[in-house]
Structure formats: structure tokens, C-alpha cells
Amino acid sequence: MATSSDPAKPRSPLGLIFLTILIDMIGFGIVIPVLPVYAEGSRFGATPTQLSILVGIYSLLQLVFSPILGHLSDRIGRKPVLTVSILGTAIGFFVTGSANAYWMLLLGRIIDGISGGNIATGMACIADVTTKENRSKSMGLIGAAFGVGFMIGPALGGVLGKISPALPFFVAGGLALVNCALVAMNLPETLTPEAQERARHRASIGEVFSHGRSGLIFAILASQLASVTGFSIMTSLFALFCEKRFGYDIAHTGWILFYVGFLGVLMQGGVLRRLLKRPIEKQLAVIGAGVLAISMYFLPSTPPSLGMLLLVCAGISVGNSFVTPTLNGLASRSSDAHTQGRVLGLLASAGSLGRFVGPMIGFQLLRFDSNENYARTSFYASAAILVLALVCITMVSPGAATAPTPDAIPET
Amino acid sequence: MKPVGRFSSFAILLVIFFFICVALWFALFFYRVI
Secondary structure: OOOOOOOOOOOOOHHHHHHHHHHHHHHHHHHHHHHHHHHHOOOOOOOHHHHHHHHHHHHHHHHHHHHHHHHHHHHHOHHHHHHHHHHHHHHHHHHHHOOOOHHHHHHHHHHHHHOOOHHHHHHHHHHHHOOHHHHHHHHHHHHHHHHHHHHHHHHHHHHHHHHOOOHHHHHHHHHHHHHHHHHHHHOOOOOOHHHHHHHHOOOOHHHHOOOOOHHHHHHHHHHHHHHHHHHHHHHHHHHHHHHHHHOOOHHHHHHHHHHHHHHHHHHHHHHHHHHOOOOOHHHHHHHHHHHHHHHHHHHHHOOOOHHHHHHHHHHHHHHHHHHHHHHHHHHHHOOOOOOHHHHHHHHHHHHHHHHHHHHHHHHHHHHHOOOOOOOHHHHHHHHHHHHHHHHHHHOOOHHHOOOOOOOOOOOO | OOOHHHHHHHHHHHHHHHHHHHHHHHHHHHOOOO
């Protein structure tokens, strides 16, 4: 645990940061199976458009506010920013949980989105307290926290949601409060004068796109935008799809998402690590996007058997595990140490934009299908967008960039 | 289906909000926050 009985001895904040991100991801994951079902139910009766905004607004606000909070943490320190943003997350969950009208649900998601700088600030903390040599390994911790949180969260959300529809939000809010207290009491300030100095000398736009890298960076960003858009059509509609097509309740859906998360952890932690000993990121990303597109094409016509659904979900999980880390790796290899932070920031922005655009497309296309083939058009659109991602990835040629760096971790 | 008239003003607001966010993002990028 992160608590220490010996206050005189400075502790490494890595354990606490790991816990922070884990709790944050569990909180985020708890909501996934519950939110659309909760909002669509008789209590709120949200229309598809209202649902798409409810799911997407968080990412749209994060697109703008995550960098602002990151910037603020370079100035006033990591601890205050992290504490306030986790507190905002808690308030957002409580507002969503106690909502009795659609606008209150939306308000909760807006508060959560505005204060959603937890992960970026946590990563900045890790960059502060690690050396270049061991940073990669420590960032791996973040990946592990992400994976495990995303595995436990939906299962917990499903089980709690069955007891009471609003309960998952209160539990997620409670978790965030505990997290906030832990950070406020135990996290040392990690911002160093060197990190502040580094933040002041960020690469200019000219430098980011120099050395003939612009085409390469745009190809990677387009790949990221398309693959995240395609994937988030699935994540935003999955719970409702399981309910309408298979008659599953949110607990069932939560367990299926647990299985998807578990496979993802296995793939990223075990298989991908071994495969990436050779520089075959592009090939793996192409295969991942292909597998993801095929799985999304078959998802709506899955026969009503759990075995078949799990098979298609395995494709989705494996495909996504191949695309996400490899695009990150390609982006960092395509930039030098000076511009890496900005390129990875752009990649994160493309991801946020995709997580907003995906639900917008997915929910709008619902009108073309009846309940028997619920979300078929949306999932076909997702498959088409993923094919587009595949085409974009094939246009990425890492060899075209000069001065690649073996260090895959951002500077700030 | 819900009434189209009531929904469209909501949609227009959303589109305006989206463009404000995107404009803000570009400003952040050019001022080296991102």
C-alpha cells in the first residue's frame, strides 16, 4: 500500500501513482456498461442523439482541458492539479449518480471531462521521478494499471448496476474520493525545476513537422483518429447491443468486458512484448486493424450464442491490443527527443477526438436498424472506418523520418 | 421519433460547441500547451 509508517523516509511515489491511475481507470470502466443503459432506461428515456452527447462530451472536453491541466501542473505543481482533478472526477460521478433529469447526467459528465487530467498529470509525475533509463519500465506500470483497471471496472459496474442502476456511479465517486485523500496526504510534490525548464522549452510547430516528418506524423495521427473512432463506436454501443440482441443485463455485459480486458492484458503484457523485440510495429498495427475490422463486421451477425460472441470479442480485443501500443511506438520512433512530447500529445488529442466522434456516428446510425439487428449499420460503419485506419497505417513509413530515437517515452 | 424542431436547436448548439472546442484546441497547440 502507499501509506507509510515512517514519515521521515521519503518514499518513491510510483506505487501511489500506479494506484491513482488504477482507481481512475476502474472508475472510468465502471461507467462503460452502465451509462448508456442507465440513460436510455425509463427514468431518463434519452434519445440516441442525447446518448451520443452524454458518452462523447467527456472526451471532447478532455481534448481541451487535459492539456490545459498538464500545462498548469508544469507551473503550480503536480500535486494540487492531481488532487483537484480527482476531486472533480468524484463530484462528476456523484452528480451523475444522483441525477433525476437528463441535464444532470450531462452536467456530471461535463464536470468529469473538465477535470479529466488525472492520467496526463500522473504520467508527468512519473517522468519527474524517473531517469531516462528506467522511465520505459515505469511507464509500463501505467499500461498495467490501465489494463487491470479496465478489466475490473466494467465487471464491477455490471455487478453493482444490477443491485441499483445508480450504485456504480456512487462507488466510482467514492473510489475517487479515497484516491483524492491518498494523493493529498501521501503524494510528494514531484515537479522539479528541471522539468519546469523543460516545459518552457517545448519544440515549435516548425520543429515538430521538420525533417520531412510532416507526412509521416499526419499518417500516424490519421491512423490513430480512424482506429479510435472505429473502436469507440463499439465501446459506446456494446452494452445496449448485448441487451437488445442477446437479452443480457449489465452484469453479463460487465463480465464480457472483463474477458475482453483480460485478453487485452494478456496480449499487451505477454505476446506483444515478445513480438516487439523486432521492429515490426507497422506490420502488427496493420494486422491489428485488419482483425478489428473483420471482427466488427461479424459482430452484428453473431448468432445468439455466448461462445460465438466471445469469439468475435476475442478478435476485437486482440486487434485493439495490436493497434494502440504500436501506434504509440511508431509515433515516438518518428520523433526526436526534443519533439517527442508534442507528437505524443498530438496522438492523445487524436484519440480524444476519436472517442468523441465515434459515439456521434454510432448512435446516429442506430435509426437505420430495428431491435432485431440492433446497431448493425453502426458496426458496419465501424468496420469501414477501421479499414480506413488500416489504409492510413500502410502509409506510415517509419524509415522516412530522420533522427529516430530508441527512447519511446515523452519528455514531459 | 422525438420532435425534430426541438432537437435541431440542441444539435446546432452542439455543433457550435464542438467548433469552439476545436478552435480552442488549435490555439493551445499553437501556443505550445499541447
